[in-house]
Amino acid sequence: MAFYKSPASGQRLLLPFGGQKRGTDKDKLGKAKNSILAVDMDARTWWKVDLAGGAVVARVEARLVVVGEQVFLFGGKTYDKDSGRHAAEESYCVASLRGQQWAWEVRDAPYPEHVPALGHCCDAVVMRGEETPTILLTAGITGGGADDVAGSVSMLVR
Numbered sequence: 001m002a003f004y005k006s007p008a009s010g011q012r013l014l015l016p017f018g019g020q021k022r023g024t025d026k027d028k029l030g031k032a033k034n035s036i037l038a039v040d041m042d043a044r045t046w047w048k049v050d051l052a053g054g055a056v057v058a059r060v061e062a063r064l065v066v067v068g069e070q071v072f073l074f075g076g077k078t079y080d081k082d083s084g085r086h087a088a089e090e091s092y093c094v095a096s097l098r099g100q101q102w103a104w105e106v107r108d109a110p111y112p113e114h115v116p117a118l119g120h121c122c123d124a125v126v127m128r129g130e131e132t133p134t135i136l137l138t139a140g141i142t143g144g145g146a147d148d149v150a151g152s153v154s155m156l157v158r
Contacts, residue, residue, distance in 0.1 A: 002064035002071060014039040015049070017073055020060045032079045034058035036071070036095070036102075053104030056093045060086075063124040067133050069097040070105075074137060075122045088119045088140070 001016040016037050021030035034056050036049040062076030073093040077086040094106040111118070115137060122140030126133050 002066045004066045004071070012041040014041060015064060015066070015071060017062050017064050018059050018076060020079060031081065032058035032060055036064075049102055051095055051102050051104055053095075054107060056104060056107050057089055057091065059089045062089070063122060065124045065126045065135055067126055067135070071095045071102075072124065072135060074124045075118055075140060088117070090117050 001014055004013045004015055005011070006013070016039070018033045018035070020032050036051065037046055038049050039046045056073070057078060059076030059078050063074045065072050065074075071094070073095070075092075076089045078089050079086050091108045091110055092106065093104060093108060095102050096105050118137055119140035123138045125136045125138070127136055
């Protein structure tokens with residue numbers, strides 16, 4: 001989930017991505033989602049954000065950060081209903097605000113070469129106070145055990 005404040009209107013939004021609908025099967029897990037919601041913190045209303053540019057991979061536990069008028073989406077887990085298994089999603093997406101319309105500019109691209117596999121449950125933090133904001137990507141879980149953690153962190157310069 002990320003926080004976005006519109007420079008034009010001052011509107012303050014929380015932006016959660018994805019998630020998984022509760023299923024009716026024995027495992028109670030349903031289909032993963034691939035949408036961004038907007039939660040207006042002042043009006044206490046919410047809606048599904050209309051994103052141009054096509055769909056992105058549905059996932060749970062993805063990480064979002066906002067830098068300027070761009071939303072960056074990292075990692076997460078996909079869910080295969082047939083096998084009942086989750087898998088780390090090693091990709092990122094970028095949505096930009098164009099006038100009044102959000103649009104995906106990067107969809108499910110592999111991480112740049114200098115970014116190692118991060119696993120799921122990684123985190124993304126914007127490091128401000130520098131001339132160019134930098135996104136720090138921390139290690140996530142790479143296997144089935146709690147100790148199976150990726151061995152490094154990476155920086156993405158915007």
